[in-house]
Amino acid sequence: MRTIKASHAVAQTRAGQPLRAQAYVWARSIHLYTSMISLVVVLFFAATGITLNHPDWAFGNTQTTHTYQGTLPSAWRPNGQIDWLKTAEFLRSQHSLKGQVQDTTQDAQEASLSFRAPGYAADAFIQLQTGSYTLRVVAQGPVAVLNDLHRGRDAGAAWSWVIDLAGGFLGIVALSGLALSLFLRKTRKAAVLTALVGSGLLLLLMLTTR
Structure with a gap:
């Protein structure tokens, strides 16, 4: 009886070893x-x-700011309604903007839209009556870009x-x-x-x- 039990225990041990090893x-x-x-x-x-x-820490954190002014083409506001896509693409092509368009706002006198990317921000303010705009572009250094990627901020899907x-x-x-x-x-x-x-x-x- 003891021999049978011992053999059974040995068989269980041998059966368990390959599974454990695997x-x-x-x-x-x-x-x-x-x-x-x-x-x-x-x-x-x-x-x-x-x-x-x-x-x-200051290394890699240089920041540059540029301000541009101009006037949008007449097609930016057909029938009195702002064509945000045409407006954004015009500004992007004229000033080599990058990032995604995020905030678009409008009141009785002024409209605004923003472009965002890691370490990058561009904000345009447009006069509704004349179509003239002021664009402010802030580009941060490589460390700020990497930090925004770490956060997942403005980095896209x-x-x-x-x-x-x-x-x-x-x-x-x-x-x-x-x-x-x-x-x-x-x-x-x-x-x-x-x-x-x-x-x-x-x-x-x-x-x-x-």
């Missing part, structure tokens, strides 16, 4: 390749996280997908790394303990900064 291989492969795919993403968000935290994918990859890297630490008996307790302590400290900091 899970370890999968976790290691996922961790390795997602880490390599997201390497540049991690470095980008790490660097821009530091520059966002230190806005007083494509960059928003990049941020979502980056978050997904980083989540997979973290979880697969945790899984790997659980497979290693010698460091399992220390890894779990470190993760709990780190999570606790982060939670404490979040609560104290509210």
